[in-house]
Amino acid sequence: MDRKVEQTGDTRRDPRRGRTRRALLDAALELVEKKDNFTALSLRLVARKAGVVPTAFYRHFPDMDALGLALVDESFRTLRQLMRDVRAAGVPQKQAINSSVQTYIRYVRTNTRHFQFVAKERFSGSQSIRNAIRQEIRLFTSELATDLSRIPLLAKTSAEDLQMMSSLMVNNMTSLTEQVLDIPAEDVAEEMFLARMAEKQLRLIFLGAASWRSK
Amino acid sequence: MDRKVEQTGDTRRDPRRGRTRRALLDAALELVEKKDNFTALSLRLVARKAGVVPTAFYRHFPDMDALGLALVDESFRTLRQLMRDVRAAGVPQKQAINSSVQTYIRYVRTNTRHFQFVAKERFSGSQSIRNAIRQEIRLFTSELATDLSRIPLLAKTSAEDLQMMSSLMVNNMTSLTEQVLDIPAEDVAEEMFLARMAEKQLRLIFLGAASWRSK
DNA sequence: TTCGGATGTGAACATACGTGCACTTTATTT
DNA sequence: AAATAAAGTGCACGTATGTTCACATCCGAA
The missing domain is CATH 1.10.10.60 (Homeodomain-like)
Incomplete structure (x- = not known):
């Protein structure tokens, strides 16, 4: 800077x-x-x-740690770009879930090394790298929460519950990412299977969110 | 052995x-x-x-890798024990979710080091260690799926969908675990907050599962 | 063209590592 | 009490690492 x-x-x-x-x-x-x-x-x-x-x-x-932080920055910069693109296309409704998952998987595939890096260092990196990553994910989750708040169905959901839902979705995306990274790029069959599962899971979450009453 | x-x-x-x-x-x-x-x-x-x-x-x-594998084994041995205890008490119904989460968090707290180890090595460990951990989680997810199949409400859900749901729950547990490990043991307020979020998320998943129709 | 700071080099240091080997110690089985 | 195999020791080796320092090279600015 x-x-x-x-x-x-x-x-x-x-x-x-x-x-x-x-x-x-x-x-x-x-x-x-x-x-x-x-x-x-x-x-x-x-x-x-x-x-x-x-x-x-x-x-x-100055040292390897600084290099690592630069990589964290880079990785999330590209991810934020994706988010912006998606947001520009509007929040995914139930119909759009499938294509969103597909898009995302393709995106992960074209940025394998950055995602690998983040997945690996998220918990086992140095203190500062872990913090940087956590911070980025937190931010990401919050942004998703405000996106969710714009969906009519969730218009009157409390802020805390929105946060809860978005973190659920981010978890799901994270896990999907890690699973995609764990299979070889050639195994398209397995990849499609993962995609179908992730789509179902997202749909189930939306279903749950739809019938959610703050209690 | x-x-x-x-x-x-x-x-x-x-x-x-x-x-x-x-x-x-x-x-x-x-x-x-x-x-x-x-x-x-x-x-x-x-x-x-x-x-x-x-x-x-x-x-x-013979080398450090072998030590690591032994640790993986140990870690999941204790986790399987917990699973068996929970199963003996019956599959958690909506009412029992809260106490389950509480129990689980307490369990994570008393076995911090093993959970830390698994969380860290799950993606960044050596090839063999990663495989060992993934294998254990896979097994864990499958067992949970058969548990779910015994719930009356999900009696006629397809095997694939059951797997999908259980992996959703395991993801959630995993993420809860990692979040708990990431806050200091003294911060009971934050811990209770995490617990409440996790409970809500589980409940939302159950809600979604309840209104799930295979497509 | 000359100057100066940014970028890259090479040698050297103390330190840590994995592993092989011959050895001593320990404790149980005959 | 003697034997034996497992467990622990001490030493040595080749190799790799982070960081230092003084020096060389580049290239834009003056």
Whole structure:
């Protein structure tokens, strides 16, 4: 954030910096797939994969943790983009559930490495990374809750109950994500099965929400 | 399992073996809390914490991965015990949901370290550990599905839909578990809030299941 | 063209790790 | 009391890691 120069010619001076920075981020993402873990990566390993000497790492990040935080940021930036697109198309009604799930799965597939990273680090990452991820998910859930409040059927549902419902849906999406990541990309049959299950689960949740009375 | 001697005097010869084995397992569990990760632990670190020289480790496990698998086994053994207790008390009806959630949370609290371990390694552990955990959860979900099938209201629900519902509930439990683990044990207010949310979510799921028609 | 800061390099350090090996200790079975 | 196998020890090795420092190279600004 405070990285950019205050002058206008930032893009002309940065190409080199930008490139190895990207290379480091990509190297880390790629290595997370192979080495089970982000914590399991070493600064030297990442630098090596990025085609750079270990000490060059420090020119871009103070330590591995900072790199991890950058990855969290990146991951949710793309997710937020998706959310915005979906929101622009209107809140999914029961009819639109199926296509939404399909879209989402395709999205997860095209951003596998970022989702893998988040799924893995969500609970086993460093303290700061865990916090960052949790914070993003919290935000995401809240936004979904306000989306829900605009559905006529849920117009008079209490704020707490809306939050409860959206967290239920986010849970479901999260779990779907992790299941999709856990099967090979070629197994389309299994993927379609997962999709059908997720659609049913979402539909069931909507059913429950429809007949929900605050008690 | 093939560890016990075939003779009768197993307990007289084993105390030493049994004790350091336990010490190693406990050391690992304790260190997982501090070091974010099981993969982040080193054989030497665990041995040190267990009060034993590194090479002694090999007398009990071929490598760290084996230790991890033993921990998975242990964790789910206790969870299965809980399941059996609950089942003995009958499948929770709507009235019993609240007390079930309370019971479960208390259970998570008294077995924090095992649950922490599973939550962390579920996605970021080694291949074999991930598989072991997934297998256990799958089994757990299936058992819950057959439990659900015994509820009169769901008597004529298809097997697939039952599976779908139980996985929805397991997701919810999983997420509750992880949320409970993420707040300090002293924060009873937040814990009660989580409990109330989880109860509502379960109730909503039951509501949805009740008005579920196979399509 | 020259200058200066950003980016990348290379060597070196202390430290930690996994594992192999020959050994001592311990406790039970004969 | 002697034998034996399991459990624990101590030492050594090759390898990997994070971080330091002084130095080289690049490239836009002056």
